[in-house]
Amino acid sequence: MNDVLERLRAEAGPSPAYEELLGAGPDGLAAALTSAGHPLWARELAAYRLGLAGDRRAFEPLVLLLNHRDPPRCAAAAEALAVLDDPRTARAAAALATNPLRTAYALQSVRLLTALRAPESAPALRATLARLLSPNDPYWRVALACVEGLGALADPDAREVLTRAQSDPRLAVAATAALRALDT
Structure with a gap:
């Protein structure tokens, strides 16, 4: 503060x-x-x-x-x-995080979704991460926050997108840790 x-x-x-x-x-x-x-x-x-x-x-x-x-x-x-x-916060953060036109400003929305642990959180993080896994995407920090968030949420539906994230050298360590979190 x-x-x-x-x-x-x-x-x-x-x-x-x-x-x-x-x-x-x-x-x-x-x-x-x-x-x-x-x-x-x-x-x-x-x-x-x-x-x-x-x-x-x-x-x-x-x-x-x-x-x-x-x-x-x-x-x-x-x-x-x-x-x-x-109660409107998670929907608003999910809308901002998943908006492809606002990806450059989505980092805090992604982190907020993780902190909120709302029903909207994991689906929004999965969708955002999936979109950011294209080669040479400039928003890898947002993708990393999604990976870390999905690990913190231990979202079992994130296994596929986290496995794909392992192929990005910038995300590999975090994606592997997130996948381990799914198995604990």
């Missing part, structure tokens, strides 16, 4: 609005999400704090941040969504 707050403080610069949002209550934070004219750092701070507090008004802004091109924003959103415990 401190890393997120420090990053956002740096983005805000000498703005008194940062301190104001840091001290705001739930209604003040929600207002920052719905009012026009707030910079991205302010919306992220409001959504992050609301999410960590379990306030479901943060759901939509956090999902948008989960799909952001900036990895630290995605990671902060995933952290808050995991705490938020909204």
Whole structure:
């Protein structure tokens, strides 16, 4: 949490609005999400704090941040969504992880699906991994997160895709470990 707050403080610069949002209550934070004219750092701070507090008004802004091109924003959103415990989170993360047009931003969605252990998690990870097993796919880190997630979930239906993943040198060790997890 401190890393997120420090990053956002740096983005805000000498703005008194940062301190104001840091001290705001739930209604003040929600207002920052719905009012026009707030910079991205302010919306992220409001959504992050609301999410960590379990306030479901943060759901939509956090999902948008989960799909952001900036990895630290995605990671902060995933952290808050995991705490938020909204039943829509797994479906949203699965939709983001499996969208072939958003693969470059799918790493945190994949990790969130693993952490959630929801019914949507393993099928989304299998589908994403299967799509990323083409030769020279540039998103091998997302594929690796899928492999690790399927191992953590010990999904028996993942055996075929994990066996295929063993042929990629970047995924082989993790895929072998994930396959072992299926047998324990």
